[in-house]
Amino acid sequence: MESYLMKKLDVGVDFDDVLMDFNGALCLFHNSRYGTTLSRSDIKSYFLEKTWGCSREEAVKRVSDFYWSVEHDTALPVTRAVEVLQSLQESVSFTIVTSRPESVSTQTLNWLNKYFSGLFEEVRFTSHFFHEEGLMTKGEVCREIGIKFFIDDAPFHIDDVASEVETALLFDTPWNQEHNSTFPNVSRVQSWSEILTVLKN
Ligand SMILES: [Mg+2]
DSSP states (O other): OOOOOOOOEEEEEOSBTTTBOHHHHHHHHHHHHHOOOOOGGGOOSSSHHHHHTSOHHHHHHHHHHHTTSHHHHTOOBOTTHHHHHHHTTTTEEEEEEEOSOGGGHHHHHHHHHHHSTTSOSOEEEOOGGGTOTTOOOHHHHHHHHTOSEEEESOHHHHHHHHTTSSEEEEEOOGGGTTOOOSOTTEEEEOSHHHHHHHHHO
16 A cells, blocks of 8 residues: 655744743833833734834834843743643644744743753744845745745735735734735634644634
8 A cells, every 4th residue: 555744834923922922021021120010911013113102213222231131031832832832742833933033043042942942943033123145034034935824914025925825814903903915825823722733724
């Protein structure tokens, strides 16, 4: 009898606010450093300067400081992300594609290895807010790897990957409620439980 190995489905997954509760931890950091009383539900835009009432440059600086904080290192995973990646291990190959800069790869990988060890192929850093030369967009990374499904919470990135993948899943958050993608292959998912259902079919 002929036997063959079924090729795993290539799925790309964003890191912040899809695997790590980034904005939840960032609020704790921001409250302690800047005297605010923010929680995740107060963040209504992907661009944090709108919530913080500061310049883009200042927001990028605060996020850069956050990467080196205890709040970053003690951030929790997004609900059910670990279990779902575990349960799909046999059929799905996960690649993490993040807009973080490579300069924070150490703390990113340390955090990942605490919760998602052995559950992903590699991490690609695209450095969206840091304008490093020669780096690819998330869409270009998807094309290179042959990603079929991509999961992201950022309106900008979901539209960027939509033209390169079969299905782009916008992870529902308070800061992407206004986004109605013009790409027909973008759909909104509420949770990792819903992602599990989509990827199993
Ligand atoms: Mg994100």
